[in-house]
Amino acid sequence: MAVLAAAWLSPLAGLDRVLLSASFGSMFLVSTLAPALLLLGQPLTLAYRASGPRAHRHLRRLTRSAPLRLVTFPVVAWLLYAGITYAWQFSSLTDWAMRYYGVWLAQQLSLLAAGAAFWWPGLCSDPPPWRMGYTLRVFYVFVEMTHKGLFGAMFLAAQEPFHPSVATRLPNWAPAALTDQRLGILLVSVGGSLVFFFAIVGIVREWMAYDARYSRRLDARLARQREAEQRRRAALEQIFRRPI
Template identity: 30%
Template sequence: MTEPTVFAHGGHAAEGPGWLPLLPVVVLAGVYMVAAVRDQRGWDHRRTAAWLVGCALLAVAVGSPGWLPDDPRGHMAQHLLLGMLAPLGLVLGAPVTLLLRVSPSAVRRATGRLLRSRAVHLLAHPVTAALLTTGGMALVLLTPLYAVAERQPVLHHAVHLHYLAAGYLFAWSLAGPDPAPRRPGLAVRVGALIGAAAGHSVLAKYLYAHAETLPPGLTDSDPAAFRSAAHLMYYGGDLAELLLAVALFTTWYARPHRRRPAHRPSPSPSRRPMRLIKGFASEETP
């Protein structure tokens, strides 16, 4: 006998084993742990802990029914976990750096080419990532997409994947410890974070003020529940953005060029990530 997964809005998702959504999370955690053990130079346990925390938050978001309420508040909690909190933990796990350290030279070269590609540069730019994460949420709440996703499980899964991917790109573009060619300076990243936080807050307030009519297209809307969801979105988003700001300044301050003696000139900011990637790509397999 099967039970509906927690991905459902209003209980309309496709049915399947309750453990099935957890399988990708277990795979993510397991593959990372194997790679960390294989790193002959010794992988930072703090990175491993961050990754596992991110996986645990993902598990809560996609776990069996009953882990989160099946109402607008539960759906908003899923958004915060999938789109803001879990991605930060995953990003701080530095999976790309770990991949570069344990992979064969061919994989390192391919990864370096991917990181230098225009597509990655565009998608991982802080402004683009901010638009994807905040704009995606606005699209769901301000259009009939939310109501349609109630009836279309595939679309609903796609929306959640978008939350996770956009949230990861945003956290990586701001605070990722992994190498990122042509990553903008601190001012651009702080500006993108402030803009995203402002957009998130405005959207939460707008949902609260128009809970009787938003999201459009619902046949069984519960304004009180959507006001509670907007309340959670406002304050939960503030907490997530505060954590992201702490991570941003911590990783920025911890960059090697921040600790160089004053008499040693730093390499150009635009060339430093490229040099790191080229170094990984040119290494011989341990």
């Protein structure tokens, strides 16, 4: 919630109507960082614990609904996340969102929803409708990290502003239009790569912890089997009065 407050209630919320870099920074917070942190808080688990049986039925119906299963299917979620973020960053929608409050509100809500749809199957902090194994989860996030880095490098090489109308409205104290654009792309690309990197580290650590728990359970089961075999042999020796 603090990240959303920084994007919506801090001075950044005013600057993102003026500077492209501030607009991109706000979009990064809302689409990438905030959804990941919100999902790590396990909101569905908390909702289940804090609600009664009737609310449980509604939550189960919601999480098993066809629309939610569709948008959280990993391939669909990845495409939605990439498509929505690029649409708001590199189309005329960027200019409209900086001019009109209603468009800005639609931008922020759609980015937050797309980010949540992307992160849910990747983080699995709450059980998602589609659960991937650890290998696929690492690959899923790694692909997005690589994709963001490559496209960020490509956009940084641009020699002309993507949004000329925004460039013409820059105040006198603002950096040059191309500098402002590159700063915004750096915020999204580098910031996103860091978030994705730490997400991969977290998934790998969770994977290692799972393997350690599985190994302990397997060792305990084998120990019980050996103990049972020893008891069986001891019982047979008692019956036949000779070593088995």
